[in-house]
Amino acid sequence: MAPRSYRAIFFDLDGTLLPMELDEFLGSYFEAIARFVATHGLDAASFSAGLKAGIGAMAAHDDGRTNFDAFWESFFTHADRDAARWEELLAGFYEHDFGAIGEGFEPNPAAARAIETLASKGYPLVLATMPMFPRRAVEWRLTWAGVDPSRFERITSFENSTSVKPKLAYYAENVAACGLAGEDVLMVGNNTVEDLAIQGLGADAFLVTDHLLDPTDGFDLDAVQHGTMEEFAAWVETLPACADPAHGIDPDVIETARAAALTNGREA
Incomplete structure (x- = not known):
């Protein structure tokens, strides 16, 4: 044909x-981002809950919003909006720390x-x-x-x-x-x-x-x-x-x- x-x-x-392997990557990712948040003196439990809520919202919503907007709206139902400049903080994580997850990968x-x-x-x-x-x-x-x-x-x-x-x-x-x-x-x-x-x-x-x-x-x-x-x-x-x-x-x-x-x- x-x-x-x-x-x-x-x-x-x-x-x-x-x-x-996706499970291996996700395990390394969640560990790295939790460690990053902890080094900035932020509450790990509320951050983790917010992260999971945001991921769930991206998967579930069907209202025309960007996944970005769906994530942050749900994230802030658990995390303290005023505890950090969250977008700026996590942008720093993805710019630097995230890259280390793939070091040595073939x-x-x-x-x-x-x-x-x-x-x-x-x-x-x-x-x-x-x-x-x-x-x-x-x-x-x-x-x-x-x-x-x-x-x-x-x-x-x-x-x-x-x-x-x-x-x-x-x-x-x-x-x-x-x-x-x-x-x-x-x-x-x-x-x-x-x-x-x-x-x-x-x-x-x-x-x-x-x-x-x-x-x-x-x-x-x-x-x-x-x-x-x-x-x-x-x-x-x-x-x-x-x-x-x-x-x-x-x-x-x-x-x-x-x-x-x-x-x-x-x-x-």
């Missing part, structure tokens, strides 16, 4: 470009090779990662993966996203940001639910199997293109140059996400 003529390629990060060189091959062929790239982290944290994680963040014309983060995976609205706003229809996009990921949800918009997909996650516990791999990251990197070498790349991809908040999802006949 001949490949589609893709106008943009979307990539997941955790378990796809970044071959890091990336899969096939990930960078695939990205560079696609970029050389003119394919616009979008990092469609779960948008619960600040942009700076996402850039750090790309660096750990050995991938240049500047290769991506749009990187999802809690600042520019109004939804999360696997909600269709998350993918709809990213397709809208590219000025495309779903069928113009290839999604590359490792999760049969979170990453393949974009197929509800008509997108094609490639499932990377090195760190495959199948919450359904029975997904038929033959239903989608699949292979290791090494095999994916070899596959993209066979693709032609991008004949009609997306132009003017918006890196910021897109207000048309819900409308775009409804246009495709489904509501996230």
Whole structure:
């Protein structure tokens, strides 16, 4: 079967470009941020409660707010708003301390090779990662993966996203940001639910199997293109140059996400 003529390629990060075990990463992250807060003399218990509430709010809300706004509103139901300049304080954590979590990590060189091959062929790239982290944290994680963040014309983060995976609205706003229809996009990921949800918009997909996650516990791999990251990197070498790349991809908040999802006949 001949490949589609893709106008943009979307990539997941955790378990796809970044071959890091998610539970291990999250454990190191929560430990590092708790230690950071404690060194500034802040109450660790209320901070932890606020952090968990904020994460839960980002996952649950469906009201058009950015995940940034949803996070901070819920965070302050537990943490003392006046105890610190919170946004400034945590920006410092993500700029410096967060980066140390990935020290010594060994990336899969096939990930960078695939990205560079696609970029050389003119394919616009979008990092469609779960948008619960600040942009700076996402850039750090790309660096750990050995991938240049500047290769991506749009990187999802809690600042520019109004939804999360696997909600269709998350993918709809990213397709809208590219000025495309779903069928113009290839999604590359490792999760049969979170990453393949974009197929509800008509997108094609490639499932990377090195760190495959199948919450359904029975997904038929033959239903989608699949292979290791090494095999994916070899596959993209066979693709032609991008004949009609997306132009003017918006890196910021897109207000048309819900409308775009409804246009495709489904509501996230």
